[in-house]
Amino acid sequence: MTEGPKDTTVAQEFDPRTSTIVIVTFNRSHLLTRLLASISTMDPKPGHVVVIDNASTDDTTDIVAGFDGKIGAEIVYRRLDTNTGGSGGFSEGMRTAYDLGSEWIWLMDDDVEVVPDGLSRLSAWTPRFRHIQGRRYDYDGSEFYWQYRVSPSLGIPIPFAPAGFDDSGYREMNSGCFEGMFIHRDLVAKIGLPDPRFFIYWDDTVYGYLASRHEPCVIVNEFVLRRTREIKQWDMGTRHLNASSDMYRYYIMRNRGIMRHYYAANGDYRPLAFALGTAATFVKEMIRLAFVERKITKTGWSNLWRGMRDGWQISRNRDFGIMPPLAG
Missing domain, CATH: 3.90.550.60 (Spore Coat Polysaccharide Biosynthesis Protein SpsA; Chain A)
Incomplete structure (x- = not known):
């Protein structure tokens, strides 16, 4: 150290x-x-x-x-x-x-x-x-x-x-x-x-x-x-994949709609690349279900899909504003 x-x-x-x-x-x-x-x-x-x-x-x-x-x-x-x-x-x-x-x-x-x-x-x-x-x-x-x-x-x-x-x-x-x-x-x-x-x-x-x-x-x-x-986690050597919950699965997908606004406001939003990242996130959560929690449930699936749907709606909201600075 x-x-x-x-x-x-x-x-x-x-x-x-x-x-x-x-x-x-x-x-x-x-x-x-x-x-x-x-x-x-x-x-x-x-x-x-x-x-x-x-x-x-x-x-x-x-x-x-x-x-x-x-x-x-x-x-x-x-x-x-x-x-x-x-x-x-x-x-x-x-x-x-x-x-x-x-x-x-x-x-x-x-x-x-x-x-x-x-x-x-x-x-x-x-x-x-x-x-x-x-x-x-x-x-x-x-x-x-x-x-x-x-x-x-x-x-x-x-x-x-x-x-x-x-x-x-x-x-x-x-x-x-x-x-x-x-x-x-x-x-x-x-x-x-x-x-x-x-x-x-x-x-x-x-x-x-x-x-x-x-x-x-x-x-x-x-x-x-x-x-x-x-x-509970899947130990992959230097990396760990932790267990999650249905609530987390929903917000993991839903909040990508909020992320989109922050990246766009700072000039880093690339629609096709971000969509690929969203798909990769969905797949990662399925891997988490299968290999960490060792279960594929209906609620697990539905929360991912529901989160992705709501995230898309947030991303399309043109009135969504990011947090302002505290000074200046």
């Missing part, structure tokens, strides 16, 4: 108290408990921890209250009236952190825990980059591989992007992952908040794509998170 860039100005340029961890949670208080406990062991610690509760019906509110004043960072708790999905949660979390004046915003779901020196590992790269993705361990302790490059014309991840790192310790990316995205407020101001209309899926891919259009974005060879929830 690399030690990060050698830069004697890091300590002066990065103040951990100006950073904020944003957590989105929904009815998984047992996992949220582990995450908040891991934050209490961090060194250094962030200034704030924002918890966005997507209208949970379990004891999430009590769990958060129990950690108040005990983790070494100020907890800001927002319970939403309805479940807005991960997309809505991260949009609200980003807005809250931005309004707090946070210089750096670290996003994560509730099913991970933070490596104690994770913030320090990320901060070593802040003099050079403003959008940084750390690595994470999978549930079993293995190295989780995330596809960090996308083809804008196809609108899908590039599966043969190299998994290893060279001596630089980083690889440039043009995608994003809200499971660990570390982003500076200046970049957030330029591209705006995450689009809550995605509900789930493709939201972070598009957000990372937008960030990469402004300045270099990187994934660094630093392990900063550890997954705490076991997910």
